Amino acid sequence: MQINIRSTIQPLLVSTMLFLAACSGGGKDATGPGQTLPVLTSISVSASGSTSITPGNGVQLSAVPKDASGALFNAAVTWSSSNTAAATVNANGLVLGVAAGTAAISARSGAIAGTINVFVGTATFPLTQDIDMPGLSFSPLQADIAQGGVVRFNFPALAHNVIFSAATGAPADINVSSSTTISRTFLAKGTFNYTCTLHAGMSAVIFVH
Numbered sequence: 001m002q003i004n005i006r007s008t009i010q011p012l013l014v015s016t017m018l019f020l021a022a023c024s025g026g027g028k029d030a031t032g033p034g035q036t037l038p039v040l041t042s043i044s045v046s047a048s049g050s051t052s053i054t055p056g057n058g059v060q061l062s063a064v065p066k067d068a069s070g071a072l073f074n075a076a077v078t079w080s081s082s083n084t085a086a087a088t089v090n091a092n093g094l095v096l097g098v099a100a101g102t103a104a105i106s107a108r109s110g111a112i113a114g115t116i117n118v119f120v121g122t123a124t125f126p127l128t129q130d131i132d133m134p135g136l137s138f139s140p141l142q143a144d145i146a147q148g149g150v151v152r153f154n155f156p157a158l159a160h161n162v163i164f165s166a167a168t169g170a171p172a173d174i175n176v177s178s179s180t181t182i183s184r185t186f187l188a189k190g191t192f193n194y195t196c197t198l199h200a201g202m203s204a205v206i207f208v209h
């Protein structure tokens, strides 16, 4: 990118020196006789992946500053988000989804900026989830469900129980059971740990979103 500027400047050197002597100054907007030094005209912003993301997930953006002819222009950019409640962006253009919404992510250098819209959707979680009990364990060990979702505890021939840790909105415990399926509905969002008190180390967790 530096090469573009130099290759334009050097042929201009003699005439520019005369020009600068007359004008005393001249930044990158200075013009020499018959020629114009390149100036930053646009910044194009692109994404390495989908710009529809979910909270907690991200997408990498890149910015390409260009001059009027479309050639690369050497300029550092500053990233910003129009809606940090929906998505944030770091100094390197990495966007992180925060919550549902839309954010215009901009790369700016002086008066020139490029923008791309990022859409943050809420992740969808299942309304039903089966928990099996192979051996002396719950499976899956971690389950994510939507608020109001139902978890079906599938008890094998070997007896277990399901005892929830104290938590607001935790459903009723399930007493020692075998060869049956017993469901619990999770009406509150939160993290619900549970154990089988018959078997040491047999514990798992349900995240309600």
Ligand SMILES: [Cu+2]
Residues within 6 Å of the ligand: 136, 159, 160, 161, 196, 197, 198, 199, 202
């Ligand atoms: Cu058990």
